[in-house]
Amino acid sequence: MVRKDSLAQLLDEGRRKIQVTDEELDEAKRRRRLLAASARRAFPGSTTYFNGSVAHGDANTPLTDVDLGVVLSNKDAEPYGPAKKSALPLMEIVRDVIHEDLDTEFPKLTIEVVGRRRAVLVRFGDPVTQGQDDFTADVMTALPHPSGRGLYIPNTKIADQWDRADPITHTQMVLKAITDTKVVFARTVRLLKHWNCTHSKPMCSWNIKALCLGCLDEPMPLINALQIFFTYAADEIDNGPTPDPAHVADPIPLNMTRREVHKRLCTARDYIDLAIEHETAGRPLSAQHALHQVLPELVPDADATQEEAARLASTVRTGGTAATGLGLTVGLVTPTRAWGN
Structure with a gap:
């Protein structure tokens, strides 16, 4: 007998396939704490913050990296900033202290500073997820912004050497969204990040999360969250660049x-709409086939031939044509996935 799962079941099973394990998270957070302690030791009086997928609660497996930053005290930050000194000396200081603190536990640890745009890149030489090549961390050396809103973060690729951003507020916004949606926000982001990575050329993942902040603010089924996101995101991208949710940085x-x-x-939106339409009409296999086009590695494909034949026959019996109403599915029920490649 053919198994017929609801879209909710399919998405719940799919998101569990990519959900990071407790063991991965625990070890990643432990290493992040070690780096934070080193960063604070490098700059007495500083504070540290966490950002990125681990801090935001939307990490997928395999877990390959963490992100954190150290914010200098106002006194220590004074010589640095636009029209002043670059972040390079700060990056070298934190590099040296991390080596002092962690080389014994991680003998293969290497740290890159030269050529790095925003952060020191720490390579542990020891993966967190079994089977992966390595585990890395971006450690950013940041300055308080004179306005009190946001930070100056390094950007070695521009003349000023510093950009304005607010990663601390970003994390606060994401965590609030997770609470407001009863975890639906994080689960949706995980699915969207996976969808994004099925493309040969992914879009910026932070852009996806920022768009989610603009449209996901209450609990809902995952399929509806995907529908709302793709509809909202398509409209927003069509209108122009995605603004910084904290209203501090550039688009x-x-x-x-x-x-x-x-x-x-738009392609993904249309397939999600189609999946919901099929499920509402009592065609679970057709719904699964449509959802598979968006998340091919998480949702198994389904043979919807019999359901489609029955739909066409019903349409003809009621006086319609195969190309009317839900006949749009004829063009969409193909092996072409929502990849846009």
């Missing part, structure tokens, strides 16, 4: 053209 880059991103979002 968020896409890593590809807006036209390409808009097309990709």
Whole structure:
């Protein structure tokens, strides 16, 4: 007998496949704490913050990296900033202290400073997820912004050497969204990050999360969260660049053209709409087939041939044509996935 799962069941099973394990998280957080302690030791009087997927509660497996920053005291930060000194000396200081503190436990540890745009790159030489090559960390050396809103973070690729951003507020916003949606926000982001990575050229993952902040603010089924996201995101990208949710930094880059991103979002939106339409009409296999086009590695494909034949026959019997109403599915029920490649 053919198994017929609801969209809710399919998405719940799919998101569990990519959910990071407790063991991965525990070890990643332990290493992050070690780095934070080193950063504070490097700059007495400083504070540290955590950001990225582990801090935001939306990490997928395999877990390959963590992100954190150290914010200098106002006194120590005074010589640095736009029109002053670059972050390079700070990056070298934190590099040296991390080596002093962690080389014994991690003998293969290496740290990159030269050529790094924003943060010191720590390579542990020891993966957190079994089977992965390594585990890394970005350690950012940041300055308090004179306005009191946000930080100056390094950008070695521009003349000023520093950008304005507010990663601390970003994390607070994400954690609030997770609470407000009763974890639906984090689960949706995990699915969207996986969807994004099925493309040969992914869009900026922070852009996806920022768009989620604009449309997911209450509990709902995951399939509805995906529908709301793709509809909202397609409209927003069509209108222009995604603004910084904290209203501090410049608009968020896409890593590809807006036209390409808009097309990709619209394709996924149409398949999600179709999946919901099929399920509402009592065609679970057709619904699964449509959802598979968006999340091919998480949702198994289903043979919807019999359901589609019955739908077409019913349409003809009621006086319609195969191309009317839900006949749109004829064009969409194909092996072409929502990848936009």
